[in-house]
Amino acid sequence: MKKIMFTGGGSAGHVTVNLALIPRFQEEGWKIDYVGSENGIEKQLAGSLPGVRYHAIATGKLRRYFDWQNVKDPFKVVKGAMQAYRLIRRAKPDVLFSKGGFVSVPVVLGAWLNRVPVLLHESDLTPGLANRIAIRFATGVCTTFPETESHLPEGKAHHVGAVVREELLQGDAARGRAFCGFKPGKPVLLVMGGSLGARRINEAVRAALGMLTRDFRIVHLCGKGNVLPELESPDYRQYEYVQAELPDVLAMADLVISRAGSNSIFEFLALRKPMLLIPLSRQQSRGDQILNAESFEAAGFCEVLQEESLTAGTLLDRVGTLFRDRETYIAKMNESDGRDALNAVFKLIKQTAKRAQSR
Incomplete structure (x- = not known):
């Protein structure tokens, strides 16, 4: 059975693309895991989906401002990365798809350490902090805006357009x-x-x-x-x-x-x-x-x-x-571009998993 793991959370925007993709993989019989935080909105939105196993890990917020929690949160990120590493080692997914948000960073790192290919999705015109950290560990990045390619390492960008829930x-x-x-x-x-x-x-x-x-x-x-x-x-x-x-x-x-x-x-x-x-x-x-x-x-x-x-x-x-x-x-x-982004991302994830299996 083919396996995929999703991650992303902290806001609804870091979950909705995953929610759009999950039914496609369920229709083709993939085993699906979702990694998120214990109390984030991703648990509320994805944790109750039938046929999806939800796993909660420790996560810290990557703040751009001074806060005493900044002292503690790096340790939470390290703990989360260790939890994700062990989880991914057991689950053995063929590919990880990350929508971003703070919880995704330790999961992407855990996948990279297990040599699981990682695809990121960046909705905004410029990558957010979590994705900027995760990009170095990713195989590719799906972008919504064509301008985003100029902010990414050469060869990693895949402009797919906007993924809209059917x-x-x-x-x-x-x-x-x-x-x-x-x-x-x-x-x-x-x-x-x-x-x-x-x-x-x-x-x-x-x-x-x-x-x-x-x-x-x-x-x-x-x-x-x-x-x-x-x-x-x-x-x-x-x-x-x-x-x-x-x-x-x-x-x-x-x-x-x-x-x-x-x-x-x-x-x-x-x-x-x-x-x-x-x-x-x-x-x-x-x-x-x-x-x-x-x-x-x-x-x-x-x-x-x-x-x-x-x-x-x-x-x-x-x-x-x-x-x-x-x-x-x-x-x-x-007059806008009517490309089918959902199908493009779906195909790209499957191609990435297939290449990894053939290695």
């Missing part, structure tokens, strides 16, 4: 309206702040709520612990997050307000959803979302509002512009 393309707008209790009439605005929510976006949307609900019905995915029941109305629905219903909610949406994580924005592109992107600022991140948003803005796919300029007033202004010009954005998105 179930997202099967959504039904009527089911979405039924889930939210919306009647037909007003256009629907979907607000997504990421798997943990986005405080600044939540605050701006709620400050502008009275004006927004004059013209839109709003679905607000506001993150764990951020629902405010007193704000509920027939035109405003809040959820910490949605999972099974997300394809239907997306199908129903006419516009989207979102962060600029690569996985999400390429999903909106595939679904032809005009989007207002509010990327994480450089004070909160390494600037990858700003680059993602700039690339989409240059292609004519979105409006961009920097977080430093985010207020209720600027939000209302940009949403108005987005809705007015929505057909122009949809036309630009219809």
Whole structure:
């Protein structure tokens, strides 16, 4: 039986590509293992999948700022690498596919020490810190943006485009309206702040709520612990997050307000959803979302509002512009590259495993 091991976690964006690939390998009868952290979102999303064995290891966060945990976390990474090494030695996978995130570093190292070929996936325009460490141990790197190749060692890049979960393309707008209790009439605005929510976006949307609900019905995915029941109305629905219903909610949406994580924005592109992107600022991140948003803005796919300029007033202004010009954005998105990234990554993983078996 052929075997594959997946890793990646810390945020939903570091899991969704794995979730898209796993059913393909299950259909072909591969044995599947997933390595993640004990308490991360990857355990919640992948740990309950039928036919997938989930393994938790120690992991430390690779911070770019001073924190006393930086003293302890290298030891956690070393412990995790030892756990991953022993796990991989027992499981003997034919290939490891890593989506990134802090938990992936010890797993990639463990695979390299066991001479298991490693394929990475980089969603953002420039590699994140975890992938920058892991690249030296990898056979190849699948990229979403063609520009990413210039940031990688020669010969390792494979531009595949954006991997979009097939179930997202099967959504039904009527089911979405039924889930939210919306009647037909007003256009629907979907607000997504990421798997943990986005405080600044939540605050701006709620400050502008009275004006927004004059013209839109709003679905607000506001993150764990951020629902405010007193704000509920027939035109405003809040959820910490949605999972099974997300394809239907997306199908129903006419516009989207979102962060600029690569996985999400390429999903909106595939679904032809005009989007207002509010990327994480450089004070909160390494600037990858700003680059993602700039690339989409240059292609004519979105409006961009920097977080430093985010207020209720600027939000209302940009949403108005987005809705007015929505057909122009949809036309630009219809001209975009329609390559089948999921199939390309699937084939590349199998080719990598086959080459390793023939050695």
